[in-house]
Amino acid sequence: MNKPLQRRLKKFRVFYLMFLPVAAYFLIFTYYPFFRGLVMSFQENRLLGARPFNGLENYRFVIMEPNFLASVKNSIIIGVWDMGLYFAFALLLALILNEVARRTIKQSIQTIAYLPYLFSWAVIGGVWALIFDLQGLANKALSLFGVEPIFFLAAPSLARPLIIAMGVWRSMGYFALLFTVAIMAIDEQLFEAARIDGASRFNQITRIIIPSLGPTMKTIIVLLSIGVLTHFDEIYVMVNPANRRLISTLMLYIYETGILNFKTGTASAGATLVMIGTVAITALMRTLTSYDEG
Amino acid sequence: MKTKRFVVALIVLVFVVGSLFAQGQIDRKAVEVKVLAGVTGGKDEAENKLFEKAMERATGLTITWEKPPSGYDQVLMQKLGAGEAYDLIYLNQFQMYTLANQGALTDLTSRIAASRVYAENVDREELEKIQMNGRYYAGFNKLEVFPLVNVNKAITDKLGINLDTLNTLDDYYQMLRSVKNYMENVVGRKPYYPFFTYMPDIWDLQPWFSSVGLRRGVFKDASGKKYAPFVDPKAQPVWQWLAKLYREGLMDPASFTGKTGDMRNKMWQSQEIVMDVDWAAWTGLYNNNAITAGTYPHIVNIVGLPGTKSPQGTYLLEQGGASLWAIPSNAKHPDEAFKIIEYMATKEGGLLLSAGIEGYDYVVQNGKLAFTEVGLAHAKDHGAPFPISTQFDLGVLGTMNPGVLESVAIGKRADVEVAPMGYADGELDARKYYDIMSKWMTDCIMGKISADVAMREAANELRINKLID
Helix, strand or coil: CCHHHHHHHHHCHHHHHHHHHHHHHHHHHHHHHHHHHHHHCCECCCCCCCCCECCCHHHHHHHHCHHHHHHHHHHHHHHHHHHHHHHHHHHHHHHHHHHCCCHHHHHHHHHHHHHHHHCCHHHHHHHHHHHHCCCCHHHHHHHHCCCCCCCCCCCHHHHHHHHHHHHHHHHHHHHHHHHHHHHHCCCHHHHHHHHHCCCCHHHHHHHHHHHHCHHHHHHHHHHHHHCCCCCCHHHHHHCCCCCHHHHCCHHHHHHHHHHHCCCHHHHHHHHHHHHHHHHHHHHHHHHHCCHHHC | CHHHHHHHHHHHHHHHHHHHHHHHHHHHHHCEEEEECCCCCCCCHHHHHHHHHHHHHHHCCEEEEECCCCCHHHHHHHHHHCCCCCCEEEEEHHHHHHHHHCCCECCCHHHHHHCHHHHHHCCHHHHHHCCECCECCCEECCCCCCEEEEEEHHHHHHCCCCHHHCCCHHHHHHHHHHHHHHHHHHHCCCCCCCEECCCCCCCCCHHHHHHHCCCCEEEECCCCCEECHHHCHHHHHHHHHHHHHHHCCCECCHHHHCCHHHHHHHHHHCCCCCEEEEEHHHHHHHHHHHHHHCCCCCCCCEEEECCCECCCCCEEEEECCCEEEECECCCCCHHHHHHHHHHHCCHHHHHHHHCCCECCCEEEECCEEEECHHHHHCCCCCCCCCCCCCCCCHHHHCCCCCCHHHHHHHCCCCCEEEEECEECCCCCCHHHHHHHHHHHHHHHHCCCCCHHHHHHHHHHHHHHCCCCC
């Protein structure tokens, strides 16, 4: 070990010691299971006892499986739409909230928008079933205008939009809160100078607020890109035989293969591919947003 | 000198006997049988402890009876996958096939063959149903009943319908039409969908496919070729019949999106449906719930029916996939674990798994069981409402829920054939079969595609996935 490094280690030893529990936590609960899963992806499907290695057989099986390929397609469609809409609606909500002058109204709207994020997916699934059931609130409202009932929960054309809307409804408030915090941090002098120069409110939004949100936008985009291929809970609570082929995602495939069918090798191979896909998408988004350039 | 020798010998003897006794104690203590249980056990943590103690008293073993409060399949997978050693695990028939194929279960064939308890308590026919290529990898948790047609007679009586005469698909269609007409135009409940069938796993369709003599699942013919009767051309009239029910508003659309709980509530609580296909035990539970609600029998009076008659003149019903107990291949105490399997097959074990724990769920008064308030709330079910032991007399449980004995008796009729779904000798990936069948046949029933197209597409996908040949 070279001397400068030794000196640094000695100098900051207290901080390194403080870091140890966190490192241990990640090693035990994140990296070890990940490594186990990676090894299992090259082994035969055996829940107990020795698991003989079978090379790339699990990967070959997964890649050739029609259900897996359909899940890839569904995951990308749902994930990309979710990412785009979470971002757009959250930004829009934050900008609108920023324009509300009365603090109590602003805070009330913020709380209402944030509230769904605190609900479990099971509760949200129940709420959406109540709204979009054949005899639910949405159809009752439509019937007031003489519109025939729509079978929202089973209509193929509405399967993905409904799932995407469900996610947007749940998470919009959370991401809007992140944008709101960033807006509040903008230097007030910038607005004052703009007002003196006669800039309209719209111009202030487009010329000051939105450019100032750049770093927050990049962070949110990268955060959202990590979740593109990992949608599960909302699918699990909403899947039915009528919409299955349109909303069945990779995580559902892995759950059903690994947990329900005990095919741990196959499921681990699927999970490893999801991880590779997630790393690739995240890297792509980092590059596109010039994330590392500050 | 002699005395001295005697004292030394005595001391040595005391040490030897003492150490042997201590060794015995250690061995006895070391044998702690670890059980991972699904539905069987106490209803909550406190009762589960009592259940564990009752099982210990009965078997003379030290037992850890672990019963996860929810998500059993996930817990089972995670625990076994992580290498945790259990001596006994609860699982269903499909899981037994999967794990046995992976070599994860102990072969119990010789133990079961040599077991006097099994010989004296378990029906040979039942035993054959859990064989896998002639071998046994599990013992029974309970006697499986079967789903059958449940009809609310309180409604059909108002229309003068004689339920005993319903034997064909058309008979049932006419009955549903009459009920819909009555409920919508006379009672004024519009829209009224009189029939619910849970579609996600194409469960509960067997009573209708009986009309064409077909069974659910995948079977092997004499040449070993795998085939699925529900995609056989002979099945087409039944799919068309179901599509007609949906088209004409006789089938509840929630059949595709709802849960079993929704179906049950609609049956007894709100009477939004007049007919479903549900377990024989539920005939009684519906009525019992109605008694509690004060609606039995004038508003709710559920009766079980065998469904439709096959071309051979019999009624084909599907026995529920067995709930079983298996010994994992890494079990430390397989002998003791098998003792528990045997106990659960005895009539005493049946009493524990049904009525529950003496002194907690029930007390014995004048030789009869008197259920406590807790016991009544637990509905005489601690994992096995119908114990597997042929020596168990359901009569000891006292008055049964109205209609349940009649429904169970249907399975014993000479013209009724109750058999499990086809698992193709344990080769079937049941989850895939359900998914493929339910999505294509849902499209068919909802009128998006015709029955022949749906059956062809389903057969193709079953073939691509190597579920059939």
